[in-house]
Amino acid sequence: QKEVEQNSGPLSVPEGAIASLNCTYSDRVSQSFFWYRQYSGKSPELIMSIYSNGDKEDGRFTAQLNKASQYVSLLIRDSQPSDSATYLCALRGSTLGRLYFGRGTQLTVWP
Amino acid sequence: KAGVTQTPRYLIKTRGQQVTLSCSPISGHRSVSWYQQTPGQGLQFLFEYFSETQRNKGNFPGRFSGRQFSNSRSEMNVSTLELGDSALYLCASSLGRFDYTDTQYFGPGTRLTVL
Numbered sequence: 001q002k003e004v005e006q007n008s009g010p011l012s013v014p015e016g017a018i019a020s021l022n023c024t025y026s027d028r029v030s031q032s033f034f035w036y037r038q039y040s041g042k043s044p045e046l047i048m049s050i051y052s053n054g055d056k057e058d059g060r061f062t063a064q065l066n067k068a069s070q071y072v073s074l075l076i077r078d079s080q081p082s083d084s085a086t087y088l089c090a091l092r093g094s095t096l097g098r099l100y101f102g103r104g105t106q107l108t109v110w111p
Numbered sequence: 112k113a114g115v116t117q118t119p120r121y122l123i124k125t126r127g128q129q130v131t132l133s134c135s136p137i138s139g140h141r142s143v144s145w146y147q148q149t150p151g152q153g154l155q156f157l158f159e160y161f162s163e164t165q166r167n168k169g170n171f172p173g174r175f176s177g178r179q180f181s182n183s184r185s186e187m188n189v190s191t192l193e194l195g196d197s198a199l200y201l202c203a204s205s206l207g208r209f210d211y212t213d214t215q216y217f218g219p220g221t222r223l224t225v226l
Binding site: 031 | 203
């Protein structure tokens with residue numbers, strides 16, 4: 001069983017701040033990593049994917065991957081109240097097709 | 112391009128009944144995965160279908176079953192419903208490539224309530 005651990009939260013940040021969401025995983029052979037955002041009562045929507053060590057930026061979002069430390073993070077710059085949601089970290093291990101999800105971190109951005 | 116669709120969106124059943132949920136993937140996607148989401152357990156993987164064959168399976172009892180049709184549409188069935196089956200059931204589709212970049216996109220979900 002692949003373990004995906006996320007900082008338990010809830011995480012609360014003021015508008016305009018940087019929100020940092022963290023995820024660690026147990027399986028060293030994991031190759032692809034995904035961040036999903038889920039608003040209350042809605043389904044998860046894909047924010048970013050990352051496959052190589054380093055940073056990947058998309059607008060206000062930056063994903064960071066460190067395979068040696070088995071760590072992936074999501075930074076949200078200039079956080080907005082509309083970013084308030086649960087963020088799910090997911091990875092694909094050696095078994096193709098199957099994603100493993102963390103329990104999620106609830107983020108609240110207050111005005 | 113239309114997204115993943117799921118029907119019905121809401122369902123109320125009583126214990127002992129059975130239920131069938133439907134999922135239509137994004138056009139061109141051949142893989143469909145099903146998840147159960149509850150507040151206590153988070154997102155739990157049920158199974159994945161690719162080209163009408165079950166490719167992966169999670170740790171759920173045999174009451175949970177699924178199938179996929181030749182047009183990639185998928186159904187899941189839960190027999191002998193229990194109160195604990197109340198959950199949001201999510202379907203996700205992907206191209207199904209044998210490639211670690213294969214990305215899943217979720218449908219809106221079916222909210223099942225068992226009374």
